[in-house]
Amino acid sequence: MARGATREAVLDAALRIxxxxxxxxxxxSRLAEVSGASNGSIYHHFGSRGGVVAAxxxxxxxxxxxxxxxxxxxxPAATVVPELAGRFLDWIVENPTRGEFVYRASVAGLLPEDGTAEFKARVMAPLAEWFGARTARGELRPVPPWALDAVVMGPAHECARRYLAGPDSFDLKLARxxxxxxxxAIVRP
Structure with a gap:
C-alpha cells in the first residue's frame, strides 16, 4: 500500500472497529487485520494505538x-449562530460513527495532553474570529473563545450525545x- 493509502486504510478500519x-x-492487531496494513506499518505511520486515536x-x-x-x-449573527448549531447536528446525523468517536475519545483519556488544546484552538480559530468580530460590533454578548465549544454549543452537544446513545429514541430533527x-439565546446581546 502507498503511504497515504495505508494511513487512510488504517483510519477507515479504526472507524469500523x-x-x-x-x-x-x-x-x-485488529487494525492490521481490518485494514490490511502490517503492525509495523501502523507503528511507522502512527507510533502507537494512541497515535491512531489522535489522528x-x-x-x-x-x-x-x-x-x-x-x-x-x-x-446577521441572529441567522448565522442558529445555523452553526444546525450544521453541527446535521454533521452528527450524517457521521454518527465519527461523532461518537469524537465524544468517546475526548472523555476516555486517550488523546495526548500535548498539542490537543492547541490543535482545537487552531481548528476553531475561524469561529473564534467570527464571534470576536460580531462581539465587537455589538451583535453578540462577549464570550471567551474557550467557551465557544463548551458553553455556547452545550445544548447541541447534549442533544448529539442523546441521539448517538439511541438514534431511534431521540429525534434530533425535532430537537434542532x-x-x-x-x-x-446563550450569545445574543
Whole structure:
C-alpha cells in the first residue's frame, strides 16, 4: 500500500472497529487485520494505538468544525449562530460513527495532553474570529473563545450525545429548532 493509502486504510478500519465494538476493540492487531496494513506499518505511520486515536480524532474534529464554518458569512449573527448549531447536528446525523468517536475519545483519556488544546484552538480559530468580530460590533454578548465549544454549543452537544446513545429514541430533527434557539439565546446581546 502507498503511504497515504495505508494511513487512510488504517483510519477507515479504526472507524469500523469502533462502530462494531467500541474504543476497547481497537487494538493494533485488529487494525492490521481490518485494514490490511502490517503492525509495523501502523507503528511507522502512527507510533502507537494512541497515535491512531489522535489522528482520527483530529481528522473528525476538523471535519465537524469545517462543516460548521460553512455558515460563517456576513449575514446577521441572529441567522448565522442558529445555523452553526444546525450544521453541527446535521454533521452528527450524517457521521454518527465519527461523532461518537469524537465524544468517546475526548472523555476516555486517550488523546495526548500535548498539542490537543492547541490543535482545537487552531481548528476553531475561524469561529473564534467570527464571534470576536460580531462581539465587537455589538451583535453578540462577549464570550471567551474557550467557551465557544463548551458553553455556547452545550445544548447541541447534549442533544448529539442523546441521539448517538439511541438514534431511534431521540429525534434530533425535532430537537434542532430548540437547540438552534437555545444556542442563540446563550450569545445574543
Amino acid at each position: 469502533v462502530a462494531e465494538g467500541g474504543l476497547e476493540a481497537m487494538t493494533v 482520527l480524532y483530529r481528522e473528525s474534529f476538523a471535519e465537524l468544525v469545517g462543516a460548521m464554518a460553512l455558515a460563517l458569512d456576513d449575514r 429548532p430548540e437547540v438552534e434557539h437555545a444556542v442563540w
